[in-house]
Amino acid sequence: xxxxxxxxxxxxxxxxxxxxxxxxxxxxxxxxxxxxxxxxxxxxxxxxxxxxxxxxxxxxxxxxxxxxxxxxxxxxxxxxxxxxxxxxxxxxxxxxxxxxxxxxxxxxxxxxxxxxxxxxxxxxxxxxxxxxxxxxxxxxxxxxxxxxxxxxxxxxxxxxxxxxxxxxxxxxxxxxxxxxxxxxxxxxxxxxxxxxxxxxxxxxxxxxxxxxxxxxxxxxxxxxxxxxxxxxxxxxxxxxxxxxxxxxxxxxxxxxxxxxxxxxxxxxxxxxxxxxxxxxxxxxxxxxxxxxxxxxxxxxxxxxxxxx
Numbered sequence: 181x182x183x184x185x186x187x188x189x190x191x192x193x194x195x196x197x198x199x200x201x202x203x204x205x206x207x208x209x210x211x212x213x214x215x216x217x218x219x220x221x222x223x224x225x226x227x228x229x230x231x232x233x234x235x236x237x238x239x240x241x242x243x244x245x246x247x248x249x250x251x252x253x254x255x256x257x258x259x260x261x262x263x264x265x266x267x268x269x270x271x272x273x274x275x276x277x278x279x280x281x282x283x284x285x286x287x288x289x290x291x292x293x294x295x296x297x298x299x300x301x302x303x304x305x306x307x308x309x310x311x312x313x314x315x316x317x318x319x320x321x322x323x324x325x326x327x328x329x330x331x332x333x334x335x336x337x338x339x340x341x342x343x344x345x346x347x348x349x350x351x352x353x354x355x356x357x358x359x360x361x362x363x364x365x366x367x368x369x370x371x372x373x374x375x376x377x378x379x380x381x382x383x384x385x386x387x388x389x390x391x392x393x394x395x396x397x398x399x400x401x402x403x404x405x406x407x408x409x410x411x412x413x414x415x416x417x418x419x420x421x422x423x424x425x426x427x428x429x430x431x432x433x434x435x436x437x438x439x440x441x442x443x444x445x446x447x448x449x450x451x452x453x454x455x456x457x458x459x460x461x462x463x464x465x466x467x468x469x470x471x472x473x474x475x476x477x478x479x480x481x482x483x484x485x486x487x488x
Contacts (some may be wrong), residue, residue: 182243183486186211186231194473198481199227202234202488220244225488227480228256232281235261243305246270246487248480251467253385253413259298264329270483271410274335274473276467282338284381284411287435290460291407292321292379297457324348329377331370331393332384332412333362340381351374356384356393374401378469379409384414399425407433411466414439423449426458 188207220241230251242360249271298452301315303308330337330353341351351365358366384390395418410417
């Protein structure tokens with residue numbers, strides 16, 4: 181069995197031994213659309229993370245028996261074309277939940293606690309040069325007693341809610357699917373969530389219901405002391421509107437791990453803000469703890485074992 185991974189660099193230096201033990205593994209660091217067409221001719225199992233699997237690609241892989249998505253979302257795969265060929269598609273679910281939850285609170289605590297400012301205060305020598313035992317110029321905000329609004333109460337949102345509760349926060353949520361299946365926390369309309377929350381965190385997929393969900397009008401409904409975090413999908417938030425809102429003080433700050441276009445374009449309005457200290461950015465790595473990457477490889481291997 182020949183296994184071809186078209187964009188293995190998306191997993192960094194994570195060992196692929198468990199997958200390699202299942203057959204002949206050819207792991208390309210990356211593949212352009214043209215290169216992908218040339219690399220799938222004799223593969224039985226195809227692994228992709230962001231490479232697009234199109235009808236044209238499938239036509240070049242006559243032996244293909246299985247497509248494995250090395251992620252949760254499968255929007256890069258033409259599912260109808262795979263179904264027409266009788267090729268199953270298997271993704272990996274749940275492997276990154278703990279990593280994303282941890283990243284969510286890393287961002288929230290950094291925003292609420294002014295972490296970069298205090299770190300620089302010591303490293304720059306300002307603290308050593310001062311006369312007071314502390315720098316009291318930037319009092320930080322406690323999470324206790326504040327309201328966290330969660331957009332998307334799936335597995336990640338549910339665990340974020342549990343951690344927030346441990347901090348003593350009140351939790352409310354907006355169901356992007358309309359099901360409001362979680363009975364442990366109040367489900368509220370989006371307008372109510374935006375008005376009442378001290379921090380809003382997005383953990384929703386990108387689909388026809390969530391695309392552009394948070395724009396200028398929605399940001400205007402939030403408290404001027406509130407934070408917005410997006411660790412779901414970039415297209416859920418209007419990035420230009422967010423840049424304007426944070427700069428203008430409409431909201432206090434924002435943290436993003438995902439973007440409408442990735443990598444983030446150099447001319448993005450997010451990189452041209454007047455108050456960068458009000459933002460926290462990470463390069464779509466909330467999912468990628470070392471442990472999560474290991475779990476991902478294991479899930480891909482399991483999918484091959486069961487379906488290959």
